[in-house]
Amino acid sequence: MASAINKLLDWMLSGLGLSVSADSAVGYIVAALIHITLIINLVAVGALVFIWLERKISGRIQDRLGPTRVGGKFGWLQTLADGLKLITKEDLMPDGADGFLFKIAPYVSFAASIAAFIAIPFAGGPYPWIAQHLNTGVFFVVAVLGLEVFGVILAGYSSASKWSLFGAMREAAQVVSYEVPLGMCAVVPVLIAGSMDMVVIGNQQAGLFTNWFIFHDPATFITFWVYLTCATASVNRAPFDLAEAESELVAGFHTEYSGLRWSFFFMAEYGSMLSVSILASVLFLGAWNGPIPVASMLGLTAANGDVPGYIGNLLGLLNVLFKGVVGVSVMIWIRWTLPRLRIDQVMATCLKYCTPIAAVMFLGAVVWQYNLPGRTFFGLLAAPQETFAVDEGWAALPTTTAEPAKPAMVERGAATSLAPRLAANQGRGN
Amino acid sequence: MDAIYWPSVFFLIFGALACGFALAVLLSANIVRMAFYLVLSLAATSGLFFLAGQEFVGAMQLLIYVGGTLVLLIFGVMLTSQERFVNMKTLAGDWVIGMIAGGALLSLLTAAAFSVPEWRGPERAAVENLPIEPNATPIGMGLLGARVDQIGAPADERAGMAGYLFPFEIVSVHLLVVLIGAAYLARAKRRSNPLPTG
């Protein structure tokens, strides 16, 4: 992308008598800025849409209408009006607060939330749409998602309020605990794909929906639901939203926040909801591949040229975003359906149920892979073999230099040296 | 003048962040601020790991160190953060002795680092043409006892390059022991009455 931008700049500036070399730094900086702008806009606009969606869905679930007035039909501008209200609010800070940490905490949360999108692919194929193609993408996303808790902890501590501190303590305990089963669940698709590269994982699920990893075997099917539970808990959504339990802790860690800083916390929350949903769709739900491979049926792949490949990637982007929005909607639906758990129940859910189930499902996936390599749940269609080749980028190992005979030689040597000794022993015994 | 080598710029940024926040940890007296600076310092270190081509270790650093260990540490800070413990001043005499010893150690280590010509950095042309090789799979195979990076080596050189299956098992058992031990140490105390009550 950087070289393409440099070429474009070169072409535009050639009229002025200037030239830009193909590896100029300008292209890299512009490319980075474009990526970052897209990601921030995705999170910010996503938050606008999701907050409106949450209100509409909660309204419908509670037999209300939700917002109806602002912006004409369906009140779709309600969040924007809220945003305006929040910007004009006074930015309060409690007297005893630790000013520096209090001010920086929302940005820590928000930064961690958008940093996860750096390694998330939005369309696959040979030319994936991804800000930074990481070899350890899944691992990176899971790791960065765990950093959001810092903002919450700092906010809770620096607010100098009992409610905030309690909320932050609960959040710290909860997030650290739930990262264990979350990581275990994320490892299962990694195990099947043989790679932590999210583009490789997504590309392996091409074809009919029977190739999706959720339908790969019974273990992955259960793992998906455990993942959904743990993801809901790790982004602090009800029924696991102990950190902001309104009925007990006023508003938990953001009790003392108001105005724009408060809305940063909300953007971070909705941003990480979207990222865990997209992670779920990449790991389990076929990523950018629809249930029926429409794009490849119509020939919209990169093999048929640039423009069809681009359109195919656009369809993939729509797929990923659709799955992400569905995931977020499911979380909203759960929030307005289930009552909140107690803190000990939250911990019991994690340690007594999610972690053991995830561990057993990991074993189950191993056993399935070992006994039925390349076969999926439905068993009717063997998955396309070419997609199961692990493309890790490193060259195939030279097989000729491997010496499998070596351990055997050691054994033989031991046996030969042992035999006279045994004979001698027998002789002595006799 | 040569073109700017961008990894070097990122090295300077991450290195300065890591060193600066490490210094901030040292100089700050507020324990919560210290924890915050430590988070940033270790995150910048993971950036250095990524820069050195060790993506897996960098992500591991973020996941376990920054996401796990430090959350635990901050948890401990909050559990013990009473007013009189948040700001604990170090005595001036300690500072002087520490600065002398630390400065001597730092100058020694830095001088040692730059005294070996092979360590001063490769030629630019040599590095720029290196292929990008992911190392997550070799690391995983190494932990399972197979050194895929050493397959091409002659047999006599390979003798000392064992896999890491045994240390991996030891670490796993060690973690389990630590888990149980920490839970036992930090369990809620039942205040038993020291005197037997008839």
Added chain:
Amino acid sequence: MTSSLLANLLTEPPGVAHYMTVGAVMFVCGAMCMATKRNALGVLMGIELVLNGANLNFIAFGSKYLDNGGPQLGLDGSLIALFVIVLAAAEAAVALAIALNFYNNHDSIDVDRADQLQG
């Protein structure tokens, strides 16, 4: 020599020595933290810094992007770094449990007051 090194930093790749310098700064900061802080958790943070400074050296020696023909650790470097990270996590858990126990029993987190074994 030092000035030319600094001038080269922007145009030439960083080497093992540069990583070692960063590691040395972190190591020294950590060691001084351990020596001067009175809060037990501050001492713990110093240990984390020391471990990270050492880890940086392992990573630097294991990376082929910093290699200038010197002896290399290769994969061993990253594997040892992984073990260091895991053991640091274990160490932090135990040390934290000890610190919390100390706090429960003595109502203080000042390591200077942990002197009962002196008799």
